[in-house]
Structures are given as structure tokens and as C-alpha cells.
Amino acid sequence: MVRFEKERTALGMYHPVGSDIYWHRKVKGKKEYQEIPDITLNHRTHRGLALIETLATLVHEMAHHWEHTIFTEVSGKEIKGGYHTANWAQKMESVGLVPSATALPGGKKTGRKCSHYIKGHKDDDSPKVGDQGFLQAFKYMPKTWVLPWNVDVALNLKPKKKPTNKNKVKYICPEWDKETNDCLGHFWMKGDVDPELVWTCSVHNVKAEPEQKG
Numbered sequence: 001m002v003r004f005e006k007e008r009t010a011l012g013m014y015h016p017v018g019s020d021i022y023w024h025r026k027v028k029g030k031k032e033y034q035e036i037p038d039i040t041l042n043h044r045t046h047r048g049l050a051l052i053e054t055l056a057t058l059v060h061e062m063a064h065h066w067e068h069t070i071f072t073e074v075s076g077k078e079i080k081g082g083y084h085t086a087n088w089a090q091k092m093e094s095v096g097l098v099p100s101a102t103a104l105p106g107g108k109k110t111g112r113k114c115s116h117y118i119k120g121h122k123d124d125d126s127p128k129v130g131d132q133g134f135l136q137a138f139k140y141m142p143k144t145w146v147l148p149w150n151v152d153v154a155l156n157l158k159p160k161k162k163p164t165n166k167n168k169v170k171y172i173c174p175e176w177d178k179e180t181n182d183c184l185g186h187f188w189m190k191g192d193v194d195p196e197l198v199w200t201c202s203v204h205n206v207k208a209e210p211e212q213k214g
Contacts, residue, residue: 001038002058012057013040014064016081037065051146052138056097056118059134063091084114092116096133098124170211175204186211 017035025032039061046054067088068079079085089099089109096119100107103115104123117123120132172186183203200207 001036003038003040004043005040006042006044008040008042009045011042011045012061013042014038014061014068015040016068016079037068039065052118052121055138056116056134059095059097060092060116063088063095063097066091083112084110086110089114093119094133096120096135096137171198171208172211173201173204173206173208175201175206 014037016037023034023036039058041054041057041061046057067085068081071077071087071091072079079087084099086109092099097116098105098119099109099114099116101109101111101114103117105117105125108114118132118135119126120135168188170186171189173183176183176185178185183201186208189198198207
């Protein structure tokens with residue numbers, strides 16, 4: 001399962017289990033549940049990144065999925081979650097992504113926190129020879145396979161103004177003095193209010209009257 005969330009600061013995360021995503025089927029009338037591993041991409045941190053960087057993050061997490069599924073099944077070894085192992089690093093390099101804690105050449109290739117750089121791309125100062133794996137795959141990937149990760153459409157996020165209620169009428173105390181401001185003065189009421197319910201000024205003891213415009 002691939003999903004998006006915005007709570008974390010990392011570009012991506014891989015969860016072998018424990019993400020509360022389940023697959024289920026009925027066996028002899030009873031439901032059997034099984035947790036589904038998931039790859040999470042943080043849409044906040046990917047905002048503004050080039051498409052090649054976003055897809056490299058996706059492949060980075062796919063390498064974790066490979067290690068926790070195929071590699072574990074074949075080798076029989078148990079993999080610690082949330083750790084970048086030597087097996088994961090070898091898989092990354094085999095597909096053209098070089099592990100690096102600094103995301104630059106020379107960085108540590110394993111550990112709790114580890115990024116990568118793209119072999120043959122702008123951050124790689126090694127000789128550009130042979131097939132560069134991921135870079136070549138991205139270059140020749142059909143455009144119809146490219147998901148709309150980023151859009152160049154500006155969204156108006158300003159809150160919309162609440163529509164004014166045209167049925168409301170401003171009522172004013174006829175004895176109200178603007179200079180002394182000796183009473184409540186004015187307020188708003190529905191235009192179809194019962195005349196008996198119109199506010200009476202407690203200072204001047206008179207009924208408020210609708211404001212006369214013009």
C-alpha cells in the first residue's frame with residue numbers, strides 16, 4: 001500500500017506492519033485479517049521537489065519492502081524495522097541509488113537515518129560510465145506512467161467570506177444620541193420579525209425603529 005501523510009518530517013517511511021492497514025478474506029464463513037506493509041510519502045516535504053527526487057524516494061522505500069519480504073523469505077533472516085542495513089544498501093546500489101547519510105558522495109551507507117543520491121545525477125561526481133540504473137529508467141519511463149505529483153496551479157487558500165444575510169435589518173433607538181452614546185443605539189434583527197418582539201430601549205423606553213436609508 002502506498003499512501004500520503006503530513007505528520008512526519010522525513011520524505012518517506014516504510015512500515016512492515018503496525019500501520020493499521022489490513023487485508024481480509026472469508027475462510028469458512030469467518031474473516032481472517034492480515035496486516036499490509038505500507039510506504040508513506042510525506043506530501044509536505046515533497047512539495048517543490050523535482051519529480052526524479054520524489055520517485056527516487058519511492059524506490060528507496062521499495063528497497064526496504066524488498067528486504068522485509070523477498071530477502072527475508074529467501075534468507076530466513078529477521079530484519080530490524082527502521083534501520084538501513086547493508087543488504088538494503090546493496091539493493092539500492094544495484095538499482096542506481098547510492099545510500100548516504102548526507103545525501104552526498106562519501107556519506108555513511110547504513111544506520112538509523114540514511115538518505116541517498118542518484119548515481120550519475122548532479123550530486124554524483126564519479127565517472128559517468130555504463131548503465132546508471134535508476135537514472136536511465138527515469139529518462140526512458142513513458143510519460144503516461146508519470147503521476148501528477150506536483151501541479152503548477154496556485155490555489156486560493158484564503159477563507160471565503162460568509163454571505164451576508166440580506167434579510168437582516170438594522171434597528172435604531174430613535175432617541176439615541178451619537179455624541180453622548182447614552183444607550184445601546186442600534187442592532188440587527190430579521191426583517192420579518194414580529195413588531196411586538198422588536199427591542200425596546202431600556203434607557204429611553206421606546207421601541208427601536210428600522211434604519212431609514214437614503
